Structures are given as C-alpha cells and as structure tokens.
Amino acid sequence: MALETIAFILGALTAGGGTMGYVKTGSLPSVAAGWTVGILYGLGGYRLQSRQSYGIEFALLASIVLGGASIPRALRSGKPVPTVLSLISIFGLLVFGNAYRKTL
Structure with missing residues (x-):
C-alpha cells in the first residue's frame, strides 16, 4: 500500500x-x-501524493504527536x-x- 494512502486512512481514522x-461526550479537546x-x-498524504517535500515528515510528526498523547494515557x-x-x-x-530512515 502506498504511503499516501496510509496517511489518508490514518488521518480519516x-x-x-x-x-x-x-x-459522545461533548469533549472539545x-x-x-x-x-x-x-x-x-x-497534509502528509497530500504532499506525498503531489511529490512535494516533507510529506513523510508531516505524517511522522502526526504519529509522534498522537503517540505522545495516547500512549501514556493507555498505559495509565x-x-x-x-x-x-x-496502536x-x-x-x-x-x-x-x-x-x-530510507531517505537519509
């Protein structure tokens, strides 16, 4: 599966x-x-699809932000x-x- 497709699916999820x-809860956060x-x-998926720079980096940043917020809560x-x-x-x-890593 292409990276941009994965980024779009994760974004939609x-x-x-x-x-x-x-x-369900009225939670603005x-x-x-x-x-x-x-x-x-x-944005990462769009930039990957358009062959623009920083597509992988935006998608990686989204994963880092999501993990930083959710992993500690999941463990607690x-x-x-x-x-x-x-996950x-x-x-x-x-x-x-x-x-x-492959781009380095």
Missing part, C-alpha cells in the same frame, strides 16, 4: 475518532486533537480508546519512521 469523541492530527496526516488507564490510538500511532511511527 483520527479525525473521525475525534468527532465521535465530541459527539477530543475533536480538536483528532482533527489536528488528522490534518497533519492528510488501559481503556480501549487510548489503546487503539496508541495507530505505533503503526504510523513504524511505517513513516522506516520511510524517513
């Missing part, structure tokens, strides 16, 4: 998850964080939402981190 968090990370993934609470977000971020870190 995080933005959709943030929206669902808002709909959930929608803001979900859309911010989703936009970073989407063990709840399903932070755990799934942590998404780890997947993104592996995919985009490996792609970034």
Whole structure:
C-alpha cells in the first residue's frame, strides 16, 4: 500500500475518532486533537501524493504527536480508546519512521 494512502486512512481514522469523541461526550479537546492530527496526516498524504517535500515528515510528526498523547494515557488507564490510538500511532511511527530512515 502506498504511503499516501496510509496517511489518508490514518488521518480519516483520527479525525473521525475525534468527532465521535465530541459527539459522545461533548469533549472539545477530543475533536480538536483528532482533527489536528488528522490534518497533519492528510497534509502528509497530500504532499506525498503531489511529490512535494516533507510529506513523510508531516505524517511522522502526526504519529509522534498522537503517540505522545495516547500512549501514556493507555498505559495509565488501559481503556480501549487510548489503546487503539496508541496502536495507530505505533503503526504510523513504524511505517513513516522506516520511510524517513530510507531517505537519509
């Protein structure tokens, strides 16, 4: 699967998850964080698709931000939402981190 496709899927998942968090609980931080990370993934995917610079870096940044926010929460609470977000971020870190490593 192409890197841009992965970035678009992860962006849709995080933005959709943030929206669902808002709909279920009325949490503005959930929608803001979900859309911010989703936009970073989407921007990375767009730049990769357009063969512009920094596409991998934007997607990797989104994975770092998502992991930094969700992994500690998943370890503390063990709840399903932070755990799934942590798995998404780890997947993104592996995919985009490996792609970034290949560019060095």
